[in-house]
Amino acid sequence: SGLKALSGYRFIKNELMRRLREQQYLAGATIPGEVELAAEFGVARATVNRALRELSEDGILERKRHSGTKVATLRTRHAKLEIPLIRTEIESSGATYGYNLVAREERSAPDWLIKRLALSELQKLLYLQCLHSASGQPHILECRWINLKTVPQALSADFENNNPNEWLVNQMPFTTAEFSFSAECLSRKDAKHLNAKAGEASFIAERITWLESNSVTFAKMAFRPGYKMLTRI
Amino acid sequence: SGLKALSGYRFIKNELMRRLREQQYLAGATIPGEVELAAEFGVARATVNRALRELSEDGILERKRHSGTKVATLRTRHAKLEIPLIRTEIESSGATYGYNLVAREERSAPDWLIKRLALSELQKLLYLQCLHSASGQPHILECRWINLKTVPQALSADFENNNPNEWLVNQMPFTTAEFSFSAECLSRKDAKHLNAKAGEASFIAERITWLESNSVTFAKMAFRPGYKMLTRI
DNA sequence: CAGTGGTCTAGACCACACA
DNA sequence: GTGTGGTCTAGACCACTGC
Numbered sequence: 110s111g112l113k114a115l116s117g118y119r120f121i122k123n124e125l126m127r128r129l130r131e132q133q134y135l136a137g138a139t140i141p142g143e144v145e146l147a148a149e150f151g152v153a154r155a156t157v158n159r160a161l162r163e164l165s166e167d168g169i170l171e172r173k174r175h176s177g178t179k180v181a182t183l184r185t186r187h188a189k190l191e192i193p194l195i196r197t198e199i200e201s202s203g204a205t206y207g208y209n210l211v212a213r214e215e216r217s218a219p220d221w222l223i224k225r226l227a228l229s230e231l232q233k234l235l236y237l238q239c240l241h242s243a244s245g246q247p248h249i250l251e252c253r254w255i256n257l258k259t260v261p262q263a264l265s266a267d268f269e270n271n272n273p274n275e276w277l278v279n280q281m282p283f284t285t286a287e288f289s290f291s292a293e294c295l296s297r298k299d300a301k302h303l304n305a306k307a308g309e310a311s312f313i314a315e316r317i318t319w320l321e322s323n324s325v326t327f328a329k330m331a332f333r334p335g336y337k338m339l340t341r342i
Numbered sequence: 343s344g345l346k347a348l349s350g351y352r353f354i355k356n357e358l359m360r361r362l363r364e365q366q367y368l369a370g371a372t373i374p375g376e377v378e379l380a381a382e383f384g385v386a387r388a389t390v391n392r393a394l395r396e397l398s399e400d401g402i403l404e405r406k407r408h409s410g411t412k413v414a415t416l417r418t419r420h421a422k423l424e425i426p427l428i429r430t431e432i433e434s435s436g437a438t439y440g441y442n443l444v445a446r447e448e449r450s451a452p453d454w455l456i457k458r459l460a461l462s463e464l465q466k467l468l469y470l471q472c473l474h475s476a477s478g479q480p481h482i483l484e485c486r487w488i489n490l491k492t493v494p495q496a497l498s499a500d501f502e503n504n505n506p507n508e509w510l511v512n513q514m515p516f517t518t519a520e521f522s523f524s525a526e527c528l529s530r531k532d533a534k535h536l537n538a539k540a541g542e543a544s545f546i547a548e549r550i551t552w553l554e555s556n557s558v559t560f561a562k563m564a565f566r567p568g569y570k571m572l573t574r575i
Numbered sequence: 576c577a578g579t580g581g582t583c584t585a586g587a588c589c590a591c592a593c594a
Numbered sequence: 595g596t597g598t599g600g601t602c603t604a605g606a607c608c609a610c611t612g613c
Contacts, residue, residue: 116582116583117581117582117583118582118583126516129515129516130515130516136515142597142598142599143598143599144597144598152583152584153583153584153585153586154584154585154586154599155582155583155584155585155601156582156583156584158599158600158601159582159583161599162599162600168424169516172598172599172600173592173598173599174590174591174592174598174599174600175590175591175592175593175597175598175599176591176592176593176597176598176599177592177597177598177599178598178599183427183430184511184515185424185425185426185427185430186424186425186519187422187423187424187425188422188423188424188425188521189420189421189422189423190420190421190422190423190573191401191418191419191420191421192418192419192420192421193418194416194418197416197418278417282362282363282369282417283359283362283363283402285574285575286419286574286575287572287573287574287575288421288572288573288574288575289570289571289572289573290523290545290570290571290573291525291545291568291569291570291571292524292525292526292543292544292545292546292565292567292569293525293543294527294541294542294543308527308541309527310525310526310527310543310544311525311543312523312524312525312545313525332525334525335524336524336525337522337523337524338522338523338524339520339521339522340423340520340521340522340523341518341519341520341521342518342519342520342521349601349602350600350601350602351601351602375578375579375580376579376580377578377579385602385603386602386603386604386605387580387603387604387605388582388601388602388603388604389601389602389603391580391581391582392601392602394580395580395581405579405580405581406579406580406611407579407580407581407609407610407611408578408579408580408581408609408610408611408612409578409579409580409610409611409612410578410579410580410611411579411580
């Protein structure tokens, strides 16, 4: 009943996974080449190639250009993390998304931020603090710094009514980003915003966004205590 | 100097990204079909196909089988998270990996775990608590439950000298997993193990591992306060 | 019915690793 | 020099969508 009649590259991926599970190919060993597998399965080499390429993207095989394909040792798990817009995440859980601006100020960057955003020291940034809520319950407290050299139009944007992440995504849709995740105890002030107790643990997500080699923004999101970020391999 | 002479599908990806950045293709709009792009770039359709497929895997385009390719709206960022073995992570930071077993006990599963591991109520699990350290400093406190129905040989394994994750990876290399990440305040007892203060915030990673539809293990890792998990898009 | 993306094929050329 | 994986080509069939 659970059987699927896979064909083509999916079938080959499946079959190779079976052989791996059954230790027919051992960890670290070189498996047969594309030509050999193509002959064995009676398919074109391109089909085997796709199967092998995808398995190596999943971290299960390791391919080397002119040497061969090996079973990965010390397999690191590759999880695909989807980082949705906050609005999307909240609405897809069935709640109503709410937003409001807590603070807005032009400030010069603190030392730690100068390094992380590769700023010249004199630069002014736009500092925002915003609260995202789910059906009225505070959900995320966001501290954001926007590089006015890269995004000067931020100065005149209306962040009372527009969440800075969505505004930035519209202004510059194709940036790259670095993320970090950690945990912090809430300060008394932050706890108040999140309707939590001072000292409670908050899941922290930080993001630095780049346009080519120019920093765009630094954002630190403090999630309501109890929040879990989920993923699946 | 920074110029690269890309060719083939990489060139096409690059060029399409440029058009997206310059809003030549607008968010939500349908872009030209594979045949048209192949003609434009003077390449085979398979080459365009690969470029478009990869862009859609990156969440930048959305393809529908018999309808067309659109520019993704409300772009969710896709981050690739690599989850290394603890030993690997510690050693790659230049520190020496250390391990020791804190507790080992056969226990029946608590209620919350019965649900999450889809156990029958009567089942006994192996409960382990272990400490991972980096150059002598406590790094992660791990609480682990192993399903003895799926992995009976765990009962006789030597977890004094073998870290349960590595042992399990050897026993059953090709499992699937669910992850969650969150934050918790350390209990007095856990804090002591981690050489931290009670109440400090700890980054928590939980993992449930499955072999087909059988649960293998539940692990909860409490990281030393201050730890950050990094990733990049 | 025309056009789409998904997939496969049989062939090809390449640069390099390894012996 | 042989074999490897990486890539490309020109052609094909398919199932389905949207007209």
